[in-house]
Amino acid sequence: MEKGDWRKKGAGHRQRLRDKFLARGIKAFNDDELLELLLSFGTPRIDCKDTARAVLAHFNNSLAAVLDAPAEELIKIKGMGRKNIFALHFVQGTARRYLKQRVLGKQYIHSSREVGDYLVHLLRGREREVFIAVFLDGAHAVIATETVAEGTISVNTIYPRELIKQALKYNAAALIVAHNHPSGSLTPSAQDINLTRTLFMACSLMNITLLDHLLVGAAQEVYSFADHGLMTDISSRCAQLLNQPDRG
Numbered sequence: 001m002e003k004g005d006w007r008k009k010g011a012g013h014r015q016r017l018r019d020k021f022l023a024r025g026i027k028a029f030n031d032d033e034l035l036e037l038l039l040s041f042g043t044p045r046i047d048c049k050d051t052a053r054a055v056l057a058h059f060n061n062s063l064a065a066v067l068d069a070p071a072e073e074l075i076k077i078k079g080m081g082r083k084n085i086f087a088l089h090f091v092q093g094t095a096r097r098y099l100k101q102r103v104l105g106k107q108y109i110h111s112s113r114e115v116g117d118y119l120v121h122l123l124r125g126r127e128r129e130v131f132i133a134v135f136l137d138g139a140h141a142v143i144a145t146e147t148v149a150e151g152t153i154s155v156n157t158i159y160p161r162e163l164i165k166q167a168l169k170y171n172a173a174a175l176i177v178a179h180n181h182p183s184g185s186l187t188p189s190a191q192d193i194n195l196t197r198t199l200f201m202a203c204s205l206m207n208i209t210l211l212d213h214l215l216v217g218a219a220q221e222v223y224s225f226a227d228h229g230l231m232t233d234i235s236s237r238c239a240q241l242l243n244q245p246d247r248g
Contacts, residue, residue, distance in 0.1 A: 014040050031056060031063045042087035051079030064220070067092045068125025096121055100145060108140045108176065108211070115142065115176070116214065116222045123180035123216045131158055131179040135172035136211070143170045148177075158195060160202035167208050174209040184218035188230065196225060201238050 017037050020028055029037075032052055039048035039055075058077050059065035066074075071085050099118040108115060115134060123130055131149040136142060146166055149158055167175055177199065196213045203210045212231060215223040225231045 014044070031061065035063060035066060038087055038091055039084045041091075042083035042085070043081065048079075048084070051077070051084070054078060055080060064124060103142045104144070105141055108134070108136055108142060118145075119178050119214060120216055120220045120222060123178070124220060126180050127182055129179055129182060131177065133163060133166060134176040134178070135167055135170045136174040136176070137171070138173040140174055140211070143172060158199070160199055163199060164202060164206055164208070167203070167206070172208060174211050175203070176212045176214065177210065178214035178216060180216040180218075182218060186215050186217045186221055186223040188213075188215060188223065188225065193230065193234075196230070197234050197238065200231075200234050201241070204238060 014037070017029075017033060020033075021037070026034070032049075035056060036048045036052035039052055040046075055066055055074070055077050056063070059069060067088060071082075071089070074080050074085050074088070075082070099114075099121050103115050103118050106114065119132060119134075122132065128150055130147060133146050133148050134142060135144045135146070148163060148166070151157060163175075163177075177196075192213070192215065196210070199213075200210045210231075212224055212226040214225070217223070225234075
């Protein structure tokens with residue numbers, strides 16, 4: 001086949017993929033086809049089918065792992081160039097911003113699933129622990145989200161003063177905190193519980209309610225302190241400490 005014929009065939013194939021998406025939506029695509037089309041955004045004149053399959057195979061057929069992969073890992077794969085990597089990271093960044101903006105202004109109590117989806121997307125694939133705060137107004141509508149810290153998450157690395165400072169900046173009445181467990185375990189550690197207790201106490205002193213602490217695992221699962229009764233226990237314990245008479 002001559003070069004011109006090959007290009008026509010490739011262009012026709014990509015057009016069929018686009019038409020398929022317009023007619024049937026993303027559910028009609030397998031991961032091979034989806035990644036192939038994403039890669040073609042970076043190199044529209046090059047056949048990306050074999051490259052898409054090679055990239056998926058490299059990451060154990062996980063599309064999420066491909067989108068989360070750093071450029072230095074992707075560039076090692078035959079057929080991947082910087083334009084392809086740009087296309088993947090641009091789509092990933094757009095999706096992240098979309099999910100973030102989708103939760104702004106919505107009541108957490110009615111949109112906890114969407115907030116969880118955003119946090120999973122934000123924290124998925126991170127090799128280090130990242131601590132996020134979601135700030136809420138008096139009606140528990142989402143005002144903003146902020147990354148508070150990166151690295152080992154403990155009482156010694158998360159400073160309540162800085163969290164309170166951010167909450168006051170947004171005039172927040174309540175907040176939710178979240179961090180990832182890169183190891184994959186969703187069992188709260190003693191440090192996790194101690195940190196939550198410390199933050200709950202600090203927030204209470206400023207009339208700010210800490211509603212929940214979410215843990216995001218490597219398998220995109222979410223553990224909620226509130227759903228498992230830990231926030232109730234922490235609230236009761238902190239109330240006892242705050243109501244103790246001063247013996248000084």
